[in-house]
Amino acid sequence: MRVPFRLNRAGWPALPLPRRIALPDPRDLLSSERIAAPDAFAARSSLFVLRGTTRSTRPGRHRQGDALLARALRGSSPVVLDVGAADGSTSLDLIAALGDRFAAYYVTDRTLSLRARTDDRGRAFLYDAEDGTCVLIATPRWVVYPAAEVRAGWLRRALPWLRGGIPPFDPAYPEVSLVQPRLREVARRDARVIVRAYNVLEPWDGPAPTVVKIANLLNRAFLPDAAIRRATRNLFRALPRGGLLLVIDNRVVDGRPVEKASLLERDEGGFRHVESVNGGTEILDLALRRGG
Numbered sequence: 132m133r134v135p136f137r138l139n140r141a142g143w144p145a146l147p148l149p150r151r152i153a154l155p156d157p158r159d160l161l162s163s164e165r166i167a168a169p170d171a172f173a174a175r176s177s178l179f180v181l182r183g184t185t186r187s188t189r190p191g192r193h194r195q196g197d198a199l200l201a202r203a204l205r206g207s208s209p210v211v212l213d214v215g216a217a218d219g220s221t222s223l224d225l226i227a228a229l230g231d232r233f234a235a236y237y238v239t240d241r242t243l244s245l246r247a248r249t250d251d252r253g254r255a256f257l258y259d260a261e262d263g264t265c266v267l268i269a270t271p272r273w274v275v276y277p278a279a280e281v282r283a284g285w286l287r288r289a290l291p292w293l294r295g296g297i298p299p300f301d302p303a304y305p306e307v308s309l310v311q312p313r314l315r316e317v318a319r320r321d322a323r324v325i326v327r328a329y330n331v332l333e334p335w336d337g338p339a340p341t342v343v344k345i346a347n348l349l350n351r352a353f354l355p356d357a358a359i360r361r362a363t364r365n366l367f368r369a370l371p372r373g374g375l376l377l378v379i380d381n382r383v384v385d386g387r388p389v390e391k392a393s394l395l396e397r398d399e400g401g402f403r404h405v406e407s408v409n410g411g412t413e414i415l416d417l418a419l420r421r422g423g
């Protein structure tokens with residue numbers, strides 16, 4: 132991140148500020164029931180960068196990959212494991228695309244919530260409970276990323292001063308869910324939809340899925356090849372023979388959004404390529420190496 136702060140759009144209502152410099156107010160997540168529209172929730176839950184990975188997501192970005200999967204399933208009733216689902220915007224889409232035809236749907240992400248401390252100056256400090264790092268500070272006028280790695284010397288000198296003002300992490304701080312309110316509601320009503328934490332670098336210890344979907348996580352821009360191979364090995368071991376793996380990369384090519392997706396089938400010794408759209412995932416070569 133070149134500059135680890137932006138304007139909080141809520142504090143400058145009269146100015147038509149572009150997204151590059153002004154962000155939606157992250158403090159809205161503290162009373163998320165009030166954010167009814169999935170797009171508006173996704174815009175706020177996408178503001179975080181946790182351990183080098185951005186949480187960016189939005190509804191409607193996996194239409195072609197989901198269609199590949201729906202065709203391959205041909206009306207069967209799968210157990211779906213959705214890995215790195217962020218706030219679950221795209222899980223809601225796939226659940227809708229499957230209609231009622233699924234036996235179970237696991238919506239998973241390494242981080243499903245943060246902890247928040249607020250103060251009487253209207254500031255919110257948001258912490259990753261896994262390591263107690265303050266990942267974002269929202270004030271009425273600013274949004275600051277205190278854990279960002281910055282190159283410019285003057286910013287590097289300013290950050291320790293800024294970090295000095297951060298209250299130390301306390302695990303008793305209230306939890307702030309990063310999961311779409313609508314998805315939480317679906318999970319409350321439908322026992323087949325389960326939202327749970329899962330780190331893909333560890334083995335999956337839940338029921339065997341028949342389908343794994345992983346989108347915009349196995350990305351060479353923020354994971355070394357060894358980690359991508361470890362993740363695909365874990366997914367290979369989670370799936371039974373004949374199980375499906377859908378990998379999606381959303382990219383911008385010549386200024387236009389492109390959804391690159393590949394569907395693979397788990398065979399005895401590794402994954403077999405079934406079908407791709409828009410050239411397929413950029414990690415196809417890694418995923419096709421022997422899975423065991």
Ligand SMILES: C[S@@+](CC[C@H](N)C(=O)[O-])C[C@H]1O[C@@H](n2cnc3c(N)ncnc32)[C@H](O)[C@@H]1O
Nearest residue numbers: 184185186187188215216217241330331346347
């Ligand atoms: C760019 S978002 C993609 C969200 C969604 N799949 C989509 O395509 O819109 C990547 C997500 O992966 C999650 N993540 C990062 N490392 C992970 C790991 N080791 N295991 C599981 N999830 C992880 C992040 O928390 C983040 O929500």
